[in-house]
Amino acid sequence: MQAELLSVGTELLLGETLDTNAAYLAEKLSELGISVYHKTTVGDNAERLVAALRISLARADVVLATGGLGPTDDDITAAAIAQVAGVNLVEDEATAEKIRSFARQASFAHQHGSGLLDKLLKQARVPQRAEVIPNPIGTAPGFILTCDSKAVIALPGVPAEMKAMAEQTVLPYLARRAAPEGSAVIVSRVLRLAGIGESQTEAEIADLVQTQTNPTIAPLARTHEVHLRITARAADPAAAEEMIAPVEAEIRRRLGDHVYGVDGEALEAVVGRMLRQAGLTLAVAESCTGGLIGHRLTNVPGSSDYFLGSLVTYSNEAKVAVLKVPADTIQQHGAVSAETARAMAEGVREVCGADLGISVTGIAGPTGGTPTKPVGLTYVGLAGAGETAAEEHRLRGNRSMVKERAAQTALYLVYRTLRDRKPAEVAK
Amino acid sequence: MQAELLSVGTELLLGETLDTNAAYLAEKLSELGISVYHKTTVGDNAERLVAALRISLARADVVLATGGLGPTDDDITAAAIAQVAGVNLVEDEATAEKIRSFARQASFAHQHGSGLLDKLLKQARVPQRAEVIPNPIGTAPGFILTCDSKAVIALPGVPAEMKAMAEQTVLPYLARRAAPEGSAVIVSRVLRLAGIGESQTEAEIADLVQTQTNPTIAPLARTHEVHLRITARAADPAAAEEMIAPVEAEIRRRLGDHVYGVDGEALEAVVGRMLRQAGLTLAVAESCTGGLIGHRLTNVPGSSDYFLGSLVTYSNEAKVAVLKVPADTIQQHGAVSAETARAMAEGVREVCGADLGISVTGIAGPTGGTPTKPVGLTYVGLAGAGETAAEEHRLRGNRSMVKERAAQTALYLVYRTLRDRKPAEVAK
Numbered sequence: 001m002q003a004e005l006l007s008v009g010t011e012l013l014l015g016e017t018l019d020t021n022a023a024y025l026a027e028k029l030s031e032l033g034i035s036v037y038h039k040t041t042v043g044d045n046a047e048r049l050v051a052a053l054r055i056s057l058a059r060a061d062v063v064l065a066t067g068g069l070g071p072t073d074d075d076i077t078a079a080a081i082a083q084v085a086g087v088n089l090v091e092d093e094a095t096a097e098k099i100r101s102f103a104r105q106a107s108f109a110h111q112h113g114s115g116l117l118d119k120l121l122k123q124a125r126v127p128q129r130a131e132v133i134p135n136p137i138g139t140a141p142g143f144i145l146t147c148d149s150k151a152v153i154a155l156p157g158v159p160a161e162m163k164a165m166a167e168q169t170v171l172p173y174l175a176r177r178a179a180p181e182g183s184a185v186i187v188s189r190v191l192r193l194a195g196i197g198e199s200q201t202e203a204e205i206a207d208l209v210q211t212q213t214n215p216t217i218a219p220l221a222r223t224h225e226v227h228l229r230i231t232a233r234a235a236d237p238a239a240a241e242e243m244i245a246p247v248e249a250e251i252r253r254r255l256g257d258h259v260y261g262v263d264g265e266a267l268e269a270v271v272g273r274m275l276r277q278a279g280l281t282l283a284v285a286e287s288c289t290g291g292l293i294g295h296r297l298t299n300v301p302g303s304s305d306y307f308l309g310s311l312v313t314y315s316n317e318a319k320v321a322v323l324k325v326p327a328d329t330i331q332q333h334g335a336v337s338a339e340t341a342r343a344m345a346e347g348v349r350e351v352c353g354a355d356l357g358i359s360v361t362g363i364a365g366p367t368g369g370t371p372t373k374p375v376g377l378t379y380v381g382l383a384g385a386g387e388t389a390a391e392e393h394r395l396r397g398n399r400s401m402v403k404e405r406a407a408q409t410a411l412y413l414v415y416r417t418l419r420d421r422k423p424a425e426v427a428k
Numbered sequence: 429m430q431a432e433l434l435s436v437g438t439e440l441l442l443g444e445t446l447d448t449n450a451a452y453l454a455e456k457l458s459e460l461g462i463s464v465y466h467k468t469t470v471g472d473n474a475e476r477l478v479a480a481l482r483i484s485l486a487r488a489d490v491v492l493a494t495g496g497l498g499p500t501d502d503d504i505t506a507a508a509i510a511q512v513a514g515v516n517l518v519e520d521e522a523t524a525e526k527i528r529s530f531a532r533q534a535s536f537a538h539q540h541g542s543g544l545l546d547k548l549l550k551q552a553r554v555p556q557r558a559e560v561i562p563n564p565i566g567t568a569p570g571f572i573l574t575c576d577s578k579a580v581i582a583l584p585g586v587p588a589e590m591k592a593m594a595e596q597t598v599l600p601y602l603a604r605r606a607a608p609e610g611s612a613v614i615v616s617r618v619l620r621l622a623g624i625g626e627s628q629t630e631a632e633i634a635d636l637v638q639t640q641t642n643p644t645i646a647p648l649a650r651t652h653e654v655h656l657r658i659t660a661r662a663a664d665p666a667a668a669e670e671m672i673a674p675v676e677a678e679i680r681r682r683l684g685d686h687v688y689g690v691d692g693e694a695l696e697a698v699v700g701r702m703l704r705q706a707g708l709t710l711a712v713a714e715s716c717t718g719g720l721i722g723h724r725l726t727n728v729p730g731s732s733d734y735f736l737g738s739l740v741t742y743s744n745e746a747k748v749a750v751l752k753v754p755a756d757t758i759q760q761h762g763a764v765s766a767e768t769a770r771a772m773a774e775g776v777r778e779v780c781g782a783d784l785g786i787s788v789t790g791i792a793g794p795t796g797g798t799p800t801k802p803v804g805l806t807y808v809g810l811a812g813a814g815e816t817a818a819e820e821h822r823l824r825g826n827r828s829m830v831k832e833r834a835a836q837t838a839l840y841l842v843y844r845t846l847r848d849r850k851p852a853e854v855a856k
Binding site for chain 2 (some may be wrong): 006010012014015016017018020022023024025026027029030037038041042043044045048052055063070071072073074076093095115116119120136137151160164208218220252254256284286288289290291292293294295297298299300302303304307308309310311312313314315317318321322350351352353364365366367369399400401
């Protein structure tokens, strides 16, 4: 099965917005074994959108369009698809009712008046015969419209809405649609690695990557970690899993120390699961990461079970006042030092009454570096029942990359501690 | 003049790599007043690349292709362009000599052996009649090939090489080519709005959007804010600015209360600039946002001048221990209440010794909501010299969106306070 991606939006042609939607969908389709040979972007122009839809439909079995489903006049995707399919737009009752119920909230009428309701109701108009895809987050629904043997799928351009709808409705639909044709299934497993770079990862498994054809192994570099995707094609899922197992085992034999998790589970979720299982609580002292570690930990639903707080002490005064770091320590060794990292970890553990305290202090740049303490120099600390640990790291990249890598480095230290030590050794 | 962007590379169709080249070129072309109506991505497949080139050349005056100029067998862009133009590939002497001289370096032979030289020399083969674009960084040259009245431009996919060659050769060439025809430039200004949704924004200026053709007005929805892009086409930049001015003034007359900034400056940068100008410091008390406000504030280089810290108190105990929120307040009103928000803002201002303390407490979901306190209920507080403020908001979306919108709501409160009050009224 072949699919094409069609991104709709003038802002994508002006270079203001990176097309992360198309990259996300391309990756998901590839995991389903659906070939994507073309990706096209057009602006909010009816004539060109209709022409682009026709070109894509002539080449592919399925066209996935994102964007242009909003309430404004330049949102024209639904009308363009209806025109290409030769059908009318009709109001979807359920969507219209959802929008009306949303508008009945007292605060809505108070804030927006009645004119807005009409605009929002435009979003309920979908091509006749289309199967509506509910939007669990916003008001714009998506839809699937089949024309002869082909299908056009429309999703909103807001990434969170697009992703939620893709996961709930579109990807399962495409998996079903792709299955009967090939009678082969594709199963992927992603191994997530921390504490190692892409080049070193590739060097360790170069022979496997080159010789393997089924399963294939693909290294994928993320900003702060490396993923290895193992993909097997087989008659059924069990057979595919059986083919993946020995490859995964061999990779783990070589790189297992760095493999912290699989598939969609991020490091903050793995750490959270381990903390919950061990019955331990965590508190964080941040400096250069500015709150990013707390932000990541609290992206995990239910994190209040083990995450007590993160004290972002950006100024030296706050390190002293809030975390009880001795002013002497900062004066003697500097705010970016192993000693300060240790004192921060111990301080936050004490102040928040946590089992584990972790800390980060570093120089994110672009300014603030010196010859002896350059931009990227970062210390992470971990305080538990035993001796307080501190590690020095030299992280590469611009300000935002150093922040991301510093946060990852701290979470990876918690991960290794929880993996290698018994809860009783860690807890107070 | 119309141009199209053609990105070549299978990795772009697998979602592993974001197409930053196309975004860069799109922005530069827009600045030159060259319209880009289509952006296409194809893989490293000769047949499909040739077909895509033909489609693009039929629509546009200039096609800019990036990628596929490397030394490996799947680098096929030069051959495909030659095929479409009906010419042969010929070796460019200067490029071949540059590659040979590069290969004569001792380290090259030592590391790569002689096989690689032949591979690299493939890069010297360009379509007959093409004008070679030197690559100041790598070995792969680009080229400009004119066919009848049209032009195909090929650049390597490595972003640093592509950018250097675009700036040195391609953009000046396109500026010359575009000038006699249109003799027009395009100038855009983006107004950034907070505290208002896309639909309401659109409703307030619907008449302008519909009647304006030059300048045009385009509303763009971001996760937590709305942008309005005003784009004018004129003979020169000054004339374009003159056309934008009255439109911007009219939008500001209607929505000025929400326009916090222009172009690339995010709310955290605007707030930072205002704090620096006023000589004020800021401390943050976060709960449901988990550190996101501190993370955003510290994404701005130099934020240590005014940002003292953010105390993320996720547990009630931490709110009491760290922020000195009276346990009674939490017990009587709940952790998510105006009273707790006020106490958090006052507490963090006191603890960090800041001029301004802001706070957020809310229910990010998916669990934790009740009929009286549903998911999305959020309070933001602001403590300064005068009375401590607290606002109630009901934010929509999933966990991650509630977090993002709560952070924006808090920063917007700081923005309004700094805008509407004199520093002396705000500071202690």
